[in-house]
Amino acid sequence: MQTSYWSRNFILILIGNALLFMVYNMQVPVLPLYGKHLGMSPAQIGIFVGAIMFAALITRLFVPWFSDRFSKKVLLVVGILLYLLAAVGYPLLGSFGLLVFLRLFNGLGHGITTTYFATSAAAELPNDKIGEGMGYFGIGTMVTASLAPLLALDLVHRRGFAVFFLACIGILFAAMLAIFGTSKPTQPAVETVEAAPVFDRQFLPQCGLVFVLGVLMSGVMTFTPIYAEIRHLSVISGFFFVAAIAGVVIRPIVGRTFDHRGPRAILLLNTVLLTAGVLMIAFVDRNWLLLVAGVLYGVADGAIYPTLQAWIFKETTLANRDTATGMFLNSYDLGMGLGAVILGWVVEAVGYQGMFLVLTAVATIYIVLALLLSRHSRELGAA
Template identity: 80%
Template sequence: MTKTSYWSRNFILILIGNALLFMVYNMQVPVLPLFGKQLGLSPAQIGVFVGAIMFAALVTRLFVPWFSGKFSKKVLLVGGILGYLLASIGYPLLGSFGLLVLLRLFNGLGHGITTTYFATSAADELPVNKIGEGMGYFGIGTMVTASLAPLLALAIVQQFSFTAFFMTCIGILFLALLTILGTTKSTAPDAAAKPTNRAPVFDRQFIPQCSLVFILGVLMSGVMTFTPIYAQAQHLTAISWFFFVAAIAGVVIRPIVGRSFDQRGPRLVLLISTVLLTVGMVMIALISSNWLLVVAGVFYGVADGAIYPTLQAWVFKVTTLENRDTATGMFLNSYDLGMGLGAVILGWLVEGLQYQGMFFVLALVGLVYIGLALRLSKRVSL
């Protein structure tokens, strides 16, 4: 039976659950570097601490074919959220660098599972001709909560404590768990029901999308990990507004991007958004006032809100239903590898070039990114 609408009970609950999970993730983005700094960690150590989640998520997704053959998506999502929850409980209880990294790796197990199966569960509810638009709206749920996350997170830390912050994260994760428990069995064919003939963990047809999302991950890791500390060093107070306007810009752009993708493919979206991303990196490097920081957030938010869902929809469009879990795992692994390596390498760069120099390096990477995006999307036929 052909679906005519994707606004089903399952799709809405999955959207909400994913949004709540990513609210916690985006609350931790500006706070964990400050948490690490308070504990006395160096910039390089902060990079390892923050980036460790991505390496664990990457390794976890290598087992996606096995997971999909053994468990339903609902069971996997519940397990992943519980992993996230237990890690969040442990953060305020551990103070040494080594233990924090181990805990962050454990957090990455839950992150790897949830990000894979939230996306594929949502895609299972979408008609093929609405993949771009549907995933755009799916992403809006993430962006809406992400817009509130920095404001809420930094306010809690400033007015109360880091412990209160982590308690808030725990409460939100409980709500995410309840939404998934409320879903029913999907009417779409479940790839997990076909444990044989699984697709390989690596598939060459996804190299263009994975290459682009890897570089995006490197760029995003620099912004999310080091902008809060850089702004603090510049005596700026609008870092929460930077993330807020970035998220709002991402919310506004996603439906437009989704429709453009469904009608024209990824090329035009990638051209415009990679240019905006590069401009945003230059602006962050040059920040000298709160208003400039906020404007940079708009450029960053539009680019992030356009590039990631476009590449994700591109993957879903060219893969088969049976291989969707594996394709998603490869795509997300590429992003998280970029995020993880980016946080570590850029942490080292900060120690040699300072924060401004590191952001100028990211701007140069952005220039290369424009050309690569145009080249890889040159002959796309959807």
């Protein structure tokens, strides 16, 4: 009988990652509102929110150097400490420039933690269970993400931004405790003959697709809370909640499907759902329509991202997995960062509804990209 991959290490890494992403997802609906509260323009909000992704991108360029000198455990602790520094500073700094500077520190922590949480989890999994294992790893993220908007928006409305940031600090401390509880990886270390490259052409299909996904996600996550207020809709926390629940439900199915059939069919179906969800947001005028859009968005997000991540893990080796993960996450964060900034300018030019219509056009192109770039992946289905 095959040994279960549900080791103590895997569970603690899953928990630590889930708690870190709970903080991230608590900030998703709140930081745009915080920026608006401080008097930022839509373009400034886009820069403020997107700065984390640019810092994360630069940080991951040094992944091979980090991996050669420090253990993943040490790097995760450092990354969480940088997240903590940002959470402490947000309520204390009021100027746009200082907040963006602090957001860059948050991005350093984000770049480190997202890389090494994912590779630490993958190191605990057998190769023939990568899709399923990373699917369950992602469920931890989605479960906490389902609670994050409800908790975050309720705290802000009832207690204010200061209490919200205190809650973020407490959750980050819990994430650090989980990492302190881990031991050395169960799989043997791999001897590295030479430094792995920062860029590898074989991963361009996955990285291209996750880049566009980042652009789409940045538009939805950054501007839907403000657009919902303008439309006088009261279920923005419900939007993120149902999206997260939909993602939790779909991930085990997606993981098993990937292990048996590869990524192609998953990507095609869910890019269509994503396009429908973004289009629905553009014309939403009822609370229930926003919730339906949340389900479509959540299913697509819960399927596309882990499919692309499992696909890149399937094609890399254990020796260069850190580098491949850094390249993959950099592509996503570049899309998130550029998307938030550029779409902020689009909002100023054509308004919020116009921006979501532009995003719908991008999502439509995404369907074609998924069809073209996943063509050579058919052999992965022969598991």
